[in-house]
Every structure is written in C-alpha cells, then in structure tokens.
Amino acid sequence: MSIEESIKRHSFFRDIGMDVSSIARYAQHTTFEADHFIFREGDDADAFYLITHGKVSLELSTAHRGRIIIQTIDEDDVLGISWLFPPYKWHFDARALTLTRLIRIDAAHVRRMCDEDNVFGYRVMSKLASIVMKRLQAVRLQLLEIEEM
Amino acid sequence: MMMHDNGKSVINPYLPRIHKVKRIKRETHDTFTIEISADGFKFMPGQFNMLYAFVGEVPISISSDPADGNVIMHTVRRVGHTTSALCSLKAGDSIGVRGPFGNPWPVREQEGNDIVVVAGGLGLAPLRPLIYHLLSNRGRYGRIYLLYGAKTPRDILYRNELARWRARFDVDVYVTVDKADERWHGNVGVVTSLIPRVHVDPLHSSAFVCGPEVMMRFTTRELINLGLNAERIFISMERNMKCALGICGHCQFGPEFICKDGPVLSYSRIARLLSIREV
Structure with a gap:
C-alpha cells in the first residue's frame, strides 16, 4: 500500500475531504520495537505521527517514582500535538509498548500548508481540537479517580 | 422465625439465614471474595444480599455464577467496620445472609x-x-x-x-x-x-x-x-440500603427505592435524576 493510501485510511485523514498527496510527499513509514522511545520530553516536536499498528505510552520520568504512564494510545490514533504550538518541543516521552508502526509527517510542512490553505488548516485544526478535547476530558476523569468506588 | 401475613406463614425477611464460609479469597490489596455455602440459595445476575457479620449489616452484590449451585460469592472491599469484619472471616465461620434482593440485569x-x-x-x-x-x-x-x-x-x-x-x-x-x-x-x-x-x-x-x-x-x-x-x-446503582425491602427509605433516589426498584435500572428511567445535584 502506498503511503498516500495509508494516510487516507487513517482516521485522522479519512473524512477530511482534502487531497493528501502533498502531505504524503513529506511523510514516511517508521517502525519502533517494543520499549523504544519515539520521542523524548524536550526534543524538537518536528513531526506528528499516525499510528497504524501497535500501542504507545505517553510518559513522564520522575526522580522518585520512576516513569509514570499518563495515557496509552493505539492504532488509528494520532501521536503528538506539541508540533502545533511554539516552542515546538515535546512535553512527554512517547514509548512504543509493543512493536509499533507509524507514519511520520513533517510538522513544518503541515503548518505551512495550514497557513497557505485556510480550509485545509481549519479542517486539520478541527480534528486536532476534537482529539485534544477528548484527551482533556479523559484527564479530568482520571483526576476524579472515577474507578474508585 | 416465621411471621404471619393474612393468615399465611412467611419467612421473616429481616431475619438473616446463617451460612458457612467456605473460603476467603484475596483479590487485591483491599478486596476479598467471600465464598459461602449455597444451601439451595438461588439468585439472578445483578441481585444483592445483605451480609451480617455480627457487627452490622451491609448490602453486597452477589459476584458468583448463578448456575453454580454449590457456592455463593460476594466481593467486598475493606472500607469500614462491617466490611473489615467480613474480610476477616475464616473458612468454617458463620455469616448471616438476607436476600437475594433487587432487580436483576434483564438478560x-x-x-x-x-x-x-x-x-x-x-x-x-x-x-x-x-x-x-x-x-x-x-x-x-x-x-x-x-x-x-x-x-x-x-x-x-x-x-x-x-x-x-x-x-x-x-x-x-x-x-x-x-x-x-x-x-x-x-x-x-x-x-x-x-x-x-x-x-x-x-x-x-x-x-x-x-x-x-x-x-x-x-x-x-x-x-x-x-x-x-x-x-x-x-x-x-448503589445507595445506602438498610431494610432492602423498600420500606425504610435509606436508599431512596428520587421516586425510586434502589433496593427494590433497582439496583439495576434502565438509564432512560433515571437519566434525569442523575443530573439533579440534590438527589
């Protein structure tokens, strides 16, 4: 399957209603074995990832409690939001929990596309806002410790 | 003990029936499953019992297989006096059981x-x-x-x-x-x-x-x-069930008595109540 086809099939771009061939030119398949880091906190957020297979944990390393997993994300999810906002640095570590296949998309290119084509930019931002909202709600519920009975 | 209702003898629903504890299984650091002899006890999925450990009575859902005629299980988290007493029981101890109560899951x-x-x-x-x-x-x-x-x-x-x-x-x-x-x-x-x-x-x-x-x-x-x-x-739903018969009102949730009308309810029936802070 071509990378363009893989991008079109991913939930993020599936119903975006735009030609993704330009994105495909700045995208590449990448694979991480279990326990390998995809990016580390403080690194440049120069890409975002579409997970096509596997599971990724977002983590924080702490001095006293070791690594704390904040959230896990899976196949058909998007990995990475920090590429959208200055200073374009990752806020968490991302580690593959299983063998994970992703499509890496160059962030600077997508930001440029968003600036040049406002309709495309609006659709990308709407999709990302929806993801951010869902993750924010999930974090709020985590704070409430809703599984505690 | 028997009570009389319009001349008919009925079992007193407030009186616990004594069962023998067969096993206590530790599930997690604070949660235990109490296995007791079934002795002919029948229930449907979703129903609960009032368990009496001689220091108080608490409502506990039945957590075992309804098709298993040998044993009834209740999974209890140790949070207070009564649940601590329940979790401290040993095989061979006695336990008081009233039930089963409540509406089951409509399978x-x-x-x-x-x-x-x-x-x-x-x-x-x-x-x-x-x-x-x-x-x-x-x-x-x-x-x-x-x-x-x-x-x-x-x-x-x-x-x-x-x-x-x-x-x-x-x-x-x-x-x-x-x-x-x-x-x-x-x-x-x-x-x-x-x-x-x-x-x-x-x-x-x-x-x-x-x-x-x-x-x-x-x-x-x-x-x-x-x-x-x-x-x-x-x-x-979970509320503070006491009588388990829909009489005392401890578990009232709007117009519903959770012990009798619940604990299983359709969401459409109580959706409005869930959003009322005072309820």
Whole structure:
C-alpha cells in the first residue's frame, strides 16, 4: 500500500475531504520495537505521527517514582500535538509498548500548508481540537479517580 | 422465625439465614471474595444480599455464577467496620445472609442483541454473574464486549478470569487503568477511552454498566454517542440500603427505592435524576 493510501485510511485523514498527496510527499513509514522511545520530553516536536499498528505510552520520568504512564494510545490514533504550538518541543516521552508502526509527517510542512490553505488548516485544526478535547476530558476523569468506588 | 401475613406463614425477611464460609479469597490489596455455602440459595445476575457479620449489616452484590449451585460469592472491599469484619472471616465461620434482593440485569430481554459490558473498579463484581450468564448462553447473543477500568494494575479484580475470558475468541475484553508505571504494558486511561473500540450494531445492542456514579454518567453519554438507545442501557446503582425491602427509605433516589426498584435500572428511567445535584 502506498503511503498516500495509508494516510487516507487513517482516521485522522479519512473524512477530511482534502487531497493528501502533498502531505504524503513529506511523510514516511517508521517502525519502533517494543520499549523504544519515539520521542523524548524536550526534543524538537518536528513531526506528528499516525499510528497504524501497535500501542504507545505517553510518559513522564520522575526522580522518585520512576516513569509514570499518563495515557496509552493505539492504532488509528494520532501521536503528538506539541508540533502545533511554539516552542515546538515535546512535553512527554512517547514509548512504543509493543512493536509499533507509524507514519511520520513533517510538522513544518503541515503548518505551512495550514497557513497557505485556510480550509485545509481549519479542517486539520478541527480534528486536532476534537482529539485534544477528548484527551482533556479523559484527564479530568482520571483526576476524579472515577474507578474508585 | 416465621411471621404471619393474612393468615399465611412467611419467612421473616429481616431475619438473616446463617451460612458457612467456605473460603476467603484475596483479590487485591483491599478486596476479598467471600465464598459461602449455597444451601439451595438461588439468585439472578445483578441481585444483592445483605451480609451480617455480627457487627452490622451491609448490602453486597452477589459476584458468583448463578448456575453454580454449590457456592455463593460476594466481593467486598475493606472500607469500614462491617466490611473489615467480613474480610476477616475464616473458612468454617458463620455469616448471616438476607436476600437475594433487587432487580436483576434483564438478560433474557436482551437476547439477540450485541452486548457491551462496562465496569469501573469494584463495579465488575455485580457484573460478573452477568458475564457468566452471557458466556454460558453465548449463542443467544451477538458480539460481546467487556470494558473494564481499574485505578491501578494492583486494583484489577478477577485477573485469572479476565485472562480466561480474553483467551476465548468470542468475547472482546479490554482493560485499562488510571495510573501505572513502566512495568504495566496495558492501556492507561479512563474506561470511557475504550468505548471507541466497540463495534456493534447500535440498533440491536444493549449495555450493562456498573461503577462509580461519575463513571456511569460519562460512560452512558459515550454509549449514547455510539448510537445505543438509552432504554437498552442498564446501570446498577448503589445507595445506602438498610431494610432492602423498600420500606425504610435509606436508599431512596428520587421516586425510586434502589433496593427494590433497582439496583439495576434502565438509564432512560433515571437519566434525569442523575443530573439533579440534590438527589
């Protein structure tokens, strides 16, 4: 399957209603074995990832409690939001929990596309806002410790 | 002890029946399953008993297989005097049991449907008899999903059974925890984050949900977003049941008495009440 086809099939771009061939030119398949880091906190957020297979944990390393997993994300999810906002640095570590296949998309290119084509930019931002909202709600519920009975 | 009702002798519903404890199984650091002799006791999935450990009485859901005629199980979290006394029982000790009480999960009415079971924390306990029933009657239901959220990996109940159910090829089991360290290789996130993995026919699907009220509110919202009908989403409510007969009013929830009208209620019946702060 071509990378363009893989991008079109991913939930993020599936119903975006735009030609993704330009994105495909700045995208590449990448694979991480279990326990390998995809990016580390403080690194440049120069890409975002579409997970096509596997599971990724977002983590924080702490001095006293070791690594704390904040959230896990899976196949058909998007990995990475920090590429959208200055200073374009990752806020968490991302580690593959299983063998994970992703499509890496160059962030600077997508930001440029968003600036040049406002309709495309609006659709990308709407999709990302929806993801951010869902993750924010999930974090709020985590704070409430809703599984505690 | 017998009471008289219009000239007929009836068993006094306030009087506990004494059963023998067969085994106490530690499930997690603070949660135990008490196995008691069944002695002819019958119940339906979702019902509860009032357990009496000679220091007080508490309502506890029945967590065993309704088809098992030998043993009745109750999974108890040690949180206070009475539950601590229950968790400290030993094999051979006596325990007082009143029950079974309450409305069961409406399993027969959902035959032919896809089923989504969502449990949060100790909420898996009242759902376990339902899961046993669904799996014993697997051919009568469509797809079956079990979504379970625990606080941390060490709070996960019924680990062996979850593994066994997951090993079947006819039920999808997903587990998540709120918090974990790097030794955990499963999902981290609240139980609602598992709902996008559910692929059912919404017009022919039913859901059974049990957990803390906040979890049930958010879960039902997501299930409705998925297209499920509120009339076919069933939740098990928890209130401070005392008499278990719908008389004392301790467990009143709006016009409902949870001990008698519940604990299992359709979401459509109580959705409005769940959003009223004073209730």
